[in-house]
Amino acid sequence: MKIQDIQAIQSLLATPKKIAIIPHRNPDGDAMGSTLGLYHFLRKNNHEATVISPNEFPDFLAWLPGTETVQIFEKDKENCTKILAEADIVFTLDFNAFHRVGEMEKVLEVLETTYIMIDHHQKPDDYAAYMYSETSIGSTCEMIYNFISFLDQKDQIDKTIGTCIYTGILTDSGSFRFPNTTGNTHRIVAELIDLGVANTEIPNLLFDNSSYNRLQLLGKALQNLKVLPEHKTSYITLTQEELNTFNYVKGDTEGIVNYGLSIKGIQFTAIFIENKDEKIIKISFRSQGGFDVNEFARAHFNGGGHRNAAGGKSEVAMEETINKFENLVKNLTL
Numbered sequence: 001m002k003i004q005d006i007q008a009i010q011s012l013l014a015t016p017k018k019i020a021i022i023p024h025r026n027p028d029g030d031a032m033g034s035t036l037g038l039y040h041f042l043r044k045n046n047h048e049a050t051v052i053s054p055n056e057f058p059d060f061l062a063w064l065p066g067t068e069t070v071q072i073f074e075k076d077k078e079n080c081t082k083i084l085a086e087a088d089i090v091f092t093l094d095f096n097a098f099h100r101v102g103e104m105e106k107v108l109e110v111l112e113t114t115y116i117m118i119d120h121h122q123k124p125d126d127y128a129a130y131m132y133s134e135t136s137i138g139s140t141c142e143m144i145y146n147f148i149s150f151l152d153q154k155d156q157i158d159k160t161i162g163t164c165i166y167t168g169i170l171t172d173s174g175s176f177r178f179p180n181t182t183g184n185t186h187r188i189v190a191e192l193i194d195l196g197v198a199n200t201e202i203p204n205l206l207f208d209n210s211s212y213n214r215l216q217l218l219g220k221a222l223q224n225l226k227v228l229p230e231h232k233t234s235y236i237t238l239t240q241e242e243l244n245t246f247n248y249v250k251g252d253t254e255g256i257v258n259y260g261l262s263i264k265g266i267q268f269t270a271i272f273i274e275n276k277d278e279k280i281i282k283i284s285f286r287s288q289g290g291f292d293v294n295e296f297a298r299a300h301f302n303g304g305g306h307r308n309a310a311g312g313k314s315e316v317a318m319e320e321t322i323n324k325f326e327n328l329v330k331n332l333t334l
């Protein structure tokens with residue numbers, strides 16, 4: 001971050017402020033971990049902070065400290081709009097373009113406030129007065145740790161803040177496996193463990209909390225896995241009907257996409273999940289090595305993300321979406 005920006009933020013935060021903190025829609029571990037980590041830090045510094053999530057967060061994150069205070073925009077637009085209107089500062093975390101918050105976009109677009117963006121996605125929009133945007137860092141949570149350090153308040157990081165930060169570092173790094181996991185990542189984690197963060201229990205809470213239905217759905221997804229070996233590509237589909245069969249709840253499909261990369265020789269994979277309510281097919285892309293799925297998602301599926309993990313959507317039916325995908329893949333050199 002620029003030194004002038006850090007100083008400006010330090011003086012902004014020198015007196016108690018009303019602050020809203022926003023993750024992207026369909027928040028994941030990094031989005032919830034970073035917003036709640038920052039929330040606890042700001043509260044500790046006497047600010048009136050509120051996390052406003054565009055929509056519900058998944059159940060597997062409900063144990064994070066502070067989730068009971070999170071306001072859900074799509075459930076209580078009136079109250080959330082009021083909090084936003086009164087906010088001196090609005091932090092947007094783990095996203096960098098207003099369209100990532102769904103309906104809430106309309107409110108954010110016209111808000112007269114001081115926006116601070118902390119994010120690790122490519123190509124940030126320029127709505128923020130202060131921006132800490134760094135695509136080489138594996139998680140927004142790691143950036144929250146850095147941000148608090150830049151403010152010269154690292155000593156404020158306690159077990160509660162650390163628990164939130166650790167969660168996003170863990171989930172966004174694929175449990176420390178993705179390429180942007182660095183020595184710094186591990187040094188931060190080491191410090192968090194020294195603060196008492198339950199580093200071996202948290203993976204348990206996050207990943208060993210499945211329902212029977214979720215595992216059955218995973219079984220269905222793996223049956224649906226299709227491999228295009230000559231293109232080093234695989235993909236999974238899940239229709240709304242299949243989701244309904246296994247009483248799908250939010251979060252149940254988290255992580256399933258990664259199975260597509262676990263086949264020997266596969267470098268590119270995707271999962272296509274039908275959402276009849278939103279009339280879209282939500283897509284996640286993952287790659288191993290040089291293939292840039294962020295570019296692919298941007299160019300063909302109205303999305304974006306990172307080089308090895310991105311998402312997008314399709315507004316045509318599953319079959320048509322898959323045809324489009326297969327045709328694109330046949331022209332790729334992986």
Ligand code: 5GP
Pocket residue numbers: 024028094121283284285302303304305306309310311312313
């Ligand atoms: P996931 O596939 O786990 O939902 O997302 C992978 C990465 O891509 C995350 O960093 C996420 O924020 C980003 N991403 C997912 N969907 C979209 C999308 O529709 N648009 C953009 N710009 N990024 C997305």
Ligand code: MN
Pocket residue numbers: 030031094120138139140172
């Ligand atoms: Mn993230």
